[in-house]
Amino acid sequence: MRVHPGIRLLVLTLITLAAQAATFNIKDFGAIGDGKTLDSPAINKAIEAAAAAGGGTVVFPAGTYLSGSIRLKSHITLQLDSGSVIEASSEGPAFDAPEPNESNKFQDFGHSHWHNSLIWGESLEDIAITGSGLLHGKGLTRGERQQGGNKTIALKLCRNVTLRDFAILNGGHFGVLATGVENLTIDNLRIDTNRDGLDIDSCRNVRISNCSVNAPNDDAIVLKTSHALGYAKPTENVTITNCLVAGYDIGSLLDGTNKRTLTRAPDRDGPTGRIKLGTESEGDFRNITISNIVFDRSRGLALESVDGSRIEDVAVSNLTMRDVSNAPIFLRLGARMRAPEGTPVGAIRRVSITNVVVSDADPRYGSILSGIPGHEIEDVKLSHITIQYRGGLSLDDTAKQPANLVNTFFYRAQGGIPPREPYATPEREKEYPEPSMFGLLPAYGFFIRHAKGIEMDHIKLTFAKDDTRPALVLEDVKGIELDHVQAQKAAGALSMRMKDVQGFVVRDSSVAPDGRIDQIEPREWK
Secondary structure (H helix, E strand, O other), X not given: OOOOHHHHHHHHHHHHHHHHHOEEEHHHHOOOOEEEEXXXXXXXHHHHHHHHOOOEEEEEOOEEEEEOOEEOOOOEEEEEOOOEEEEEOOOHHHOOOOOOOOOHHHOOHHHHOOOOOOEEEEOOEEEEEEXXXXXXXXXXXXXXXXXXOOEEEEEEOOEEEEEEOOXXXXXXXXXXXXXXXXXXXXXXXXXXXXXXEEEEEOOEXXXXXXXEEEOXXXXXXXXXXXXXXXXXXXXXXXXXXXXXXXXXXXXOOOOOOOOOOOOOOOOOOOOOOOEEEEEXXXXXXXXXXXXXXXXXXXXXEEEEEOOXXXXXXXXXXXXXXXXXXXXXEEEEEOOOOOOOOOOOOOEEEEEEEEEEEEEEEOOOOOEEEEOEOOEOEEEEEEEEEEEEEEEXXXXXXXXXXXXXXXXXXXXXXXXXOOOOOOOOOOOOOOXXXXXXXXXXXXXXXXXXXXXXXXXXXXXXXXXXEOOOOOOEEEEEEEEEEEEEEEEOOOOOOOOEEEEEEEEEEEEOOOOOOOEEEEEEOOEEEO
């Protein structure tokens, strides 16, 4: 008897749904959950049984499951029940070895391998990890150790992935590393970790929402485009919304105490915990929205193209920042070029940053938009931004670059950051991008260099203690409009200094009188 194609499709759909509805309790496969017995062999048996059945939900009841590598399969959901903990073993042999990768010379070891993780999956589809349980990376390393596990969750070339509702504590090098993933939803995670929280590398169609990520030693939520896949692939169509990023003491987000005794990250600047695009940046970033984010005791927003990427069409809105440990806004186009030979310098263009409120910001670096000679940052609109810096510095400090104020972590081999003329800010075209790369800056508010098509609209800059540096320093800028830019000024200090600026327009601002000037050589306004 011939079966109608529609009926056949319906039957197949029902069979698939039935398979996906099947549950597999890991205790039925030998898991103990006493925190002492290595349960990953039993967990992997449950996953394999679910996969053999066409898919299903692997359930983790309350208990502590000591584990090495857990290998995901397609059409599988890991359901972490309330009270369940998957705890990473400290025994290296419990974890899968890092797989070979001929492209690992262009990024750190941790970005280049996935199998040496607590939970990993490669070339899978329709997978999820959900529930209110905890992934505890107790036995993970946060560094480059070749043996043992160094990531909590690592996904490569997967599609249709959901991560929802669970928590991560001490996640190792990465709480989540997603590389080349399509259609990724990350919602309502609580991450309290010793290095990066979420690393989204060369992924498309990503939604990150309602997450709290505490990462005092590294970045909280970071988008990347490395060479880990062996080719450049963009990170695109990404939304990040309704999140908290912070740099509290490790563990104090999850326990609710939000402790603030840690004063420096390993790179000797203040706690990290920010949102960043880069540093790995060979492929492009495009169609990115970041909105409704709270930054607390962390670094600010960073957009960095230093390995050839084009950062294009980025909309950022509704940010609040308190206790900011370096630049509140940092846009850097550089030429580090950790990419195959011949890769051209990238670009940053069509960026909008609006509705930002900042208080208690580190005074050393201000906010920075800096390209390099011949490669300008383009078409950036900054609007409705209020920043209060701590202040207390001077151009004399900028000239002397005193050792107690300057972070020389990235320039130790070069003898640190020496004294200089106060406006002679070094280029550092090929260096690792971080606001401290320039030393103390001559502007307390915004330092803008090698840029064109910049709009600043309704900007308010203030300081808590007198700062005698100019609010704005502009160098090699082509086309800049200031509209309602108000800046606090210490007695006798400059409001703004400009050099090699073309197409300067100012309206209703305190930093300069209204007007248009087509070409400006060095000029200062009080």
